[in-house]
Amino acid sequence: MAHSHANQHEHHEKSEGHAHAGHGHHGHHGFAHPSPIWQLLAVFFALLALTVLTVYQSTLDLGNMEIWASLTIATIKAALVILFFMHMIHDKPFNIIMFLGTLVFVALFLGFTLMDAHNYKDLIEPGSITPK
Template sequence: MSEHTAHGVHVASLRLLVGVMIALMIGTWLTVSVTHYDFGFLNIWIGLAIATTKAILVGLYFMHLRWDKPFNAFVFISAFAFLALFIGIALIDTQHYQDVLIPGWPVE
């Protein structure tokens, strides 16, 4: 499945790269298809789950994180962790004063 050069560098096989690309294309088709069904509030989470699966595939195989030093993955993933924190706290904050800003909030 994978080869190494004389210097011990990992080389991804062409079959693997093509396979990942096909998986990403199927993921794109899936993301568009599920928008035709109404799962209520779940729609956005299904879409995000598919997008995140695609991003993980790109990271693991196209970006070689699977064979890389774990510290590189740690650096990259930490950016997403801090982004999640940023989004989460911003949402908690903004939802605490929506009832003051918008009459009738929250919409029941």
């Protein structure tokens, strides 16, 4: 027991030394970054407020802007979840680049497929599949 405990302390010192010099107040937790409770609650209530906002926004008549309004609110919510609940603000740059890079590829995928579909709109009609 004493052995393994001593070992842990050694790791504490090692990780403090090289990885997170910038986060002095978290230093004694090694590589752990426990989110403060106020932050978790603030993010949660912000998410709830944005949900109420998006439901309210859906009752307004915004015409073609509606989809963009709801997507903007959803993206703000998603950003809050990723940054704080998923700890992206404390994550390794490589993980961040991978994830954001994926979103770029998703945008390319959706964007090009939509452009293509509209170019051939008269030929491709998803609504005209022969019914049973």
